[in-house]
Amino acid sequence: MKETLVKLFVYHNHFNLKLIEEFKKHKDALPSRSYPTFCHILNASKYWHARIDGVKPVGVQDEYDVNELSSIQESIHQRSMQLIENGDLDKAYSYSNAKGQTYSNTLGDILLQLANHTTHHRGQIISDFRLSGIEPIKTDYIFFAREESETPAL
Numbered sequence: 001m002k003e004t005l006v007k008l009f010v011y012h013n014h015f016n017l018k019l020i021e022e023f024k025k026h027k028d029a030l031p032s033r034s035y036p037t038f039c040h041i042l043n044a045s046k047y048w049h050a051r052i053d054g055v056k057p058v059g060v061q062d063e064y065d066v067n068e069l070s071s072i073q074e075s076i077h078q079r080s081m082q083l084i085e086n087g088d089l090d091k092a093y094s095y096s097n098a099k100g101q102t103y104s105n106t107l108g109d110i111l112l113q114l115a116n117h118t119t120h121h122r123g124q125i126i127s128d129f130r131l132s133g134i135e136p137i138k139t140d141y142i143f144f145a146r147e148e149s150e151t152p153a154l
Contacts, residue, residue: 001108005084008115008141013077015139016041019122020069026134027066034128039063041121045076045114051095052083052110080114083107 019038027035043060050057064072089108096102105113122139129136 001089002084005089005108005111005115006081009077009080009084009111011141011144012115012118013073014144015122015137016073016118017070018137019125019139020066020073022129022137023066023069026129026132029134030125030132031128034125035066036061036063037121037125037128038069041118042069042072042076044117045080046072048110048114049076049079049083052087052093052107080111084111 023030023035023038039062040060042064043058043062047057047060087107089106089111091107092104093107093110094102094104126136126139
């Protein structure tokens with residue numbers, strides 16, 4: 001499972017960084033929900049990392065300056081990779097939701113949640129690009145896999 005998670009998170013980092021560059025060019029031409037949705041993707045990762053680390057989570061609706069996004073994304077990616085490489089994917093973490101209900105999920109399940117959550121919202125953003133008449137970047141995993149297979153080995 002670790003190898004698959006590494007691939008997923010490298011893929012998400014790759015396309016999130018590309019999408020950040022697209023926001024720098026087109027942010028004002030997109031629907032008002034697009035940019036906050038991308039910030040929400042980052043915040044959700046930071047939120048789950050905080051739960052895992054046993055610290056107070058950030059707000060899931062916080063917004064950032066577009067010029068800060070790349071460093072925030074890189075920081076999130078580094079922490080996710082540390083969790084994948086060094087964490088026990090079968091270890092359960094208990095947490096409470098906003099209603100105070102307590103749950104417990106394994107690190108592996110939490111990381112899969114983050115990957116799926118990112119895919120879901122990035123798809124919404126890509127749709128916003130199309131609706132705004134802007135050709136979106138192609139973010140399907142297979143495009144990443146093709147790019148990786150074309151990269152010559154050192």
